[in-house]
Amino acid sequence: DSGVTQTPKHLITATGQRVTLRCSPRSGDLSVYWYQQSLDQGLQFLIQYYNGEERAKGNILERFSAQQFPDLHSELNLSSLELGDSALYFCASSVDGVELFFGSGTQLSVL
Amino acid sequence: GEDVEQSLFLSVREGDSSVINCTYTDSSSTYLYWYKQEPGAGLQLLTYIFSNMDMKQDQRLTVLLNKKDKHLSLRIADTQTGDSAIYFCAESRSDYKLSFGAGTTVTVRA
Numbered sequence: 001d002s003g004v005t006q007t008p009k010h011l012i013t014a015t016g017q018r019v020t021l022r023c024s025p026r027s028g029d030l031s032v033y034w035y036q037q038s039l040d041q042g043l044q045f046l047i048q049y050y051n052g053e054e055r056a057k058g059n060i061l062e063r064f065s066a067q068q069f070p071d072l073h074s075e076l077n078l079s080s081l082e083l084g085d086s087a088l089y090f091c092a093s094s095v096d097g098v099e100l101f102f103g104s105g106t107q108l109s110v111l
Numbered sequence: 112g113e114d115v116e117q118s119l120f121l122s123v124r125e126g127d128s129s130v131i132n133c134t135y136t137d138s139s140s141t142y143l144y145w146y147k148q149e150p151g152a153g154l155q156l157l158t159y160i161f162s163n164m165d166m167k168q169d170q171r172l173t174v175l176l177n178k179k180d181k182h183l184s185l186r187i188a189d190t191q192t193g194d195s196a197i198y199f200c201a202e203s204r205s206d207y208k209l210s211f212g213a214g215t216t217v218t219v220r221a
Contacts, residue, residue, distance in 0.1 A: 090154065
């Protein structure tokens with residue numbers, strides 16, 4: 001167990017809908033990272049937050065947004081969902097930016 | 112990640128050593144990582160190496176880094192059935208974003 005908790009584990013929704021994925025980092029970790037894993041793109045970095053502030057942005061679509069709250073948990077919001085957004089979404093946390101610990105992921109299926 | 116390349120499959124006999132190879136392109140990479148992903152599970156950090164090191168050993172795992180050739184390898188000694196998984200190589204840069212390879216599926220046969 002990495003100590004990073006992601007909910008829900010599975011999410012099934014329809015095209016055009018909006019969903020929110022939640023991540024609780026390991027105790028004491030200020031950084032939270034979001035990654036997307038799909039068969040065609042592999043593991044892609046989406047976005048990083050550090051202590052509530054956006055730190056780095058990767059290949060994140062404009063339809064996607066994230067935030068980190070004062071209690072350090074983070075949410076990834078995906079809107080106007082398309083079939084191609086179906087993927088496994090991982091959250092990771094880190095205290096030093098060197099060792100990243102990943103959660104078990106949220107499997108999103110867009111039908 | 113197109114900047115990190117790995118072979119896709121490796122089959123190894125139980126008890127033998129496994130060697131998984133990876134090449135990367137960014138010479139400014141600060142850390143290089145090996146992650147393990149079992150079916151239905153998240154990514155487990157196995158080990159990592161700082162870019163100024165050549166080798167790191169951790170129990171059954173040995174990481175070798177050839178910075179000149181931008182080549183990283185992971186050797187698993189005495190491979191067990193529980194080692195069957197997908198192994199990802201990743202590099203990080205000054206901004207600490209991780210760039211992953213496509214993963215090597217390791218199958219351990221009896």
